Amino acid sequence: MTAAPSVHREIHLTSRPVGEPTAENFALVESAIPEPGEGQLLVRNTWMSVDPYMRGRMNAGTGSYIAPFDLGAPLGGGATGTVVASKAAAVPVGTAVLHQLGWREYAVVDAAAVMPIDVSLAPASAYLGVLGMPGLTAYAGLTEVAPVAKGDVVFVSGAAGAVGSVAGQIARLLGASRVIGSAGGPEKARKLVEDFGFDAAIDYRAGSLAEQLAEAAPEGIDVYFDNVGGDHLEAAIAAMRPGGRIALCGAISQYNATEPVAGPRNLAYAIGKQLTLRGLLVGSYYHLAPQYAQLAAGWLASGELRTEETVLDGIDRAPEAFLGMMRGANTGKMLVRLAG
Amino acid sequence: MTAAPSVHREIHLTSRPVGEPTAENFALVESAIPEPGEGQLLVRNTWMSVDPYMRGRMNAGTGSYIAPFDLGAPLGGGATGTVVASKAAAVPVGTAVLHQLGWREYAVVDAAAVMPIDVSLAPASAYLGVLGMPGLTAYAGLTEVAPVAKGDVVFVSGAAGAVGSVAGQIARLLGASRVIGSAGGPEKARKLVEDFGFDAAIDYRAGSLAEQLAEAAPEGIDVYFDNVGGDHLEAAIAAMRPGGRIALCGAISQYNATEPVAGPRNLAYAIGKQLTLRGLLVGSYYHLAPQYAQLAAGWLASGELRTEETVLDGIDRAPEAFLGMMRGANTGKMLVRLAG
Structure with missing residues (x-):
């Protein structure tokens, strides 16, 4: 693991799509990586998810069940990563975590808003798909x-x-x-x-x-x-x-x-x-998560549950991954790999 | 109670309505009253119900949950009446009953297909509405x-x-x-x-x-x-x-x-x-009927539940009652009174 750089790249929503989104609705932006405050973590993201529900968040707020993405700011969504700096004793450097600040290479996250994941049990990406x-x-x-x-x-x-x-x-x-x-x-x-x-x-x-x-x-x-x-x-x-x-x-x-x-x-x-x-x-239905995690782990181990991933590499390809997923270009979970 | 006559009147469906039904889809027909066989009753109908679901039964069968009415035969539906001849010991002459052979003045019904009703508790018509x-x-x-x-x-x-x-x-x-x-x-x-x-x-x-x-x-x-x-x-x-x-x-x-x-x-x-x-x-949901009947009787007695009826008199007015109900001419339950 290398020391965190001072700048990273993130994807901003630059305009609200009308009808089918296009690459022009997004921009790759280089920005300074913020310092984690007390109780926060700096996470180097390893994988990020693109999901259909994100399309709704790209619209202006119209009573959807979830807040719209802001224009000129990074999008968000499920991501996994590794803690590279910690100001929260409970989540030390090196911990693999799941959190909701995808669409960027590094994220500063409240320690309370991450879930540690066991990457010896399943690869991190699984926590964005079959185990997520x-x-x-x-x-x-x-x-x-x-x-x-x-x-x-x-x-x-x-x-x-x-x-x-x-x-x-x-x-x-x-x-x-x-x-x-x-x-x-x-x-x-x-x-x-x-x-x-x-x-x-x-x-x-x-x-x-x-x-x-x-x-x-x-x-x-x-x-x-x-x-x-x-x-x-x-x-x-x-x-x-x-x-x-x-x-x-x-x-x-x-x-x-x-x-x-x-x-x-x-x-x-x-x-x-x-x-x-x-x-x-x-x-x-998060109350079902423990019960499901146990079942799914068993099914995966026995081969009764099989999964596939469609993977694009690099934060710059995140819009392409999202647009492709919306058109059905993926089989199984569509993911963007941000770091090994 | 007078002896049953040998002929009565019933309403036949003569053609299947296309769009809104009209009086022309129905005919008032005089016919012989059949003899009740073993285990059957002859019932003089007192009230008959017209209900929205009957519209579906006027169409030819297209996978509805209930069989279509036959053309050239009497329609059917909820009715109350009084047993005037009985070949079933369990249901003697004079019993007030609820059954499914409305749209006619007299009905021959299997004793197993009627439900005795307590007309001292509520008028017979209530068993086609609030209690039915x-x-x-x-x-x-x-x-x-x-x-x-x-x-x-x-x-x-x-x-x-x-x-x-x-x-x-x-x-x-x-x-x-x-x-x-x-x-x-x-x-x-x-x-x-x-x-x-x-x-x-x-x-x-x-x-x-x-x-x-x-x-x-x-x-x-x-x-x-x-x-x-x-x-x-x-x-x-x-x-x-x-x-x-x-x-x-x-x-x-x-x-x-x-x-x-x-x-x-x-x-x-x-x-x-x-x-x-x-x-x-x-x-x-018929399993809820006893529980509901008890509740409803209490609510009616206390005045917490109020009902209304819109009543037309005579079997000849049954089509008019049905057509009116479909157009919303009624307040509360739409009924046809066939006999006192």
């Missing part, structure tokens, strides 16, 4: 929000992504009899079945979603884990069996919309089928 | 489907109707701090507040629903009991507080639609607000 927020999201969705019961048929959209790829496997581990995933393109669809163990995969670009879903689940589905919204949600509602449960986790198909997006035209089916649709924010 | 399916629907909706907690702000649409007028009052009795109802027209809105004890009423014909709701519930709502769908559901989603619950009970604004109806454009808010939307069919 995306993994817990999948688990909470399928245990609390839209609980999977033994024998259920489960459909997961965005199934090649960080949350979806884990959700499909957890559904099976929770007793689902059949797990169907959707993704964009034949290569991802192949991966769902061959690498992540889905029973059937739908390439949503290859034709009617409703028809493909009817073919993959001729007797309907019991649980739908929604990362996509839009057509996917409508097709799932049509395919739901009575008493079906839907976890509304994401609506990536709509995040760039500049006009209100029509809701599912068949939502009234939810009455006759007695469906439950429930929104999911992982922040409400 | 509509009342239980309201109760199940606010206890199981979208549970009301103490202090909640509750919004009920179609609040002047059979279900809505009871739902608003039950919400208050379950501890709601504020209850808001919507109805069509100033007269009904006035009744919501003056007769049914709502804190505020919205006349949805009088201007923007969203604006009126924001005014009536400036800090948002916790529970929405949806009888209407469409704009009402969208306005409610916008007004929901985090963790809010929506009982999807009816979508009367859409029952006559001939094209798929766009869903709420703001459904994605359900993610960030962690809303729960759940469909409600009363048939899944």
Whole structure:
């Protein structure tokens, strides 16, 4: 470990995207690394996460559940790093930590706002994916929000992504009899079945979603884990069996919309089928984290849970990583590696 | 009680309505009264119910939760009556019963398919309203489907109707701090507040629903009991507080639609607000009926629960009653009186 330099690089949001974000909404900025104050740490970031929810934070505040990013300031989000200077006895230099000040090479963080991670158990990057927020999201969705019961048929959209790829496997581990995933393109669809163990995969670009879903689940589905919204949600509602449960986790198909997006035209089916649709924010389920961490560690060790990462190197590529993730360029968790 | 005649009148569905039903979809038919077989009863109907769900049964079967009415045959639905001939020892002549063969003056019913009712406790018509399916629907909706907690702000649409007028009052009795109802027209809105004890009423014909709701519930709502769908559901989603619950009970604004109806454009808010939307069919909650009957009897006796009926006389007016109910011509339960 080398001594910390005095300047580092960070990514600023320079303008609010209208519709699909572009590289022009971001800037790579060199800035002085602040000194940690009492109770603070200087962390050299090793990995940072890009996640769909960040798109909402790029808009001006409009009653979202999370504050907008400021213009002309670094963005934020999940990151891992190593403590290189500490003014908090509880977190000594050398500790590997998870925190929320990504999008920069170094971060000054309150010691109370970091979580030490055990990098002998799993690589640091795993704490941004399967062992982190995306993994817990999948688990909470399928245990609390839209609980999977033994024998259920489960459909997961965005199934090649960080949350979806884990959700499909957890559904099976929770007793689902059949797990169907959707993704964009034949290569991802192949991966769902061959690498992540889905029973059937739908390439949503290859034709009617409703028809493909009817073919993959001729007797309907019991649980739908929604990362996509839009057509996917409508097709799932049509395919739901009575008493079906839907976890509304994401609506990536709509995040760039500049006009209100029509809701599912068949939502009234939810009455006759007695469906439950429930929104999911992982922040409400951190109490499940210890239980999930233990389960996930076991599943990873046994090979029952497999993950993938799509990695870009260097803080300068963070906008590219985010834009690519929004377009579905990743398989598994999209990450930016900032340091070894 | 006079001896049963040999012929009676019944209402047949003669054509399937396209869009809004009209009197031409129905016919008053005179027919022979069948003889009750072993284990059956001949019932002289006293009251019959018209309910929104019947509109769905007038369509050809398209995967609804309930079978379509046959063409050229009597419609069916909740009715009360008096047994005038019995071939079932358990249900003697003179028993007042609730059954499902309305839309006719006399019915031959299996004894196993009737429920004796206590007309000394409440008039027979109450068993089609506050003490029957509509009342239980309201109760199940606010206890199981979208549970009301103490202090909640509750919004009920179609609040002047059979279900809505009871739902608003039950919400208050379950501890709601504020209850808001919507109805069509100033007269009904006035009744919501003056007769049914709502804190505020919205006349949805009088201007923007969203604006009126924001005014009536400036800090948002916790529970929405949806009888209407469409704009009402969208306005409610916008007004929901985090963790809010929506009982999807009816979508009367859409029952006559001939094209798929766009869903709420703001459904994605359900993610960030962690809303729960759940469909409600009363048939899944009959286990609550004894508990509800006891509560409701107490509330009626104490005057805490008030009801209204809109009554038309004579089987020939049943189509008019149904069409009027679909247009909101009723306050409280819409009924047809067939015999004293």
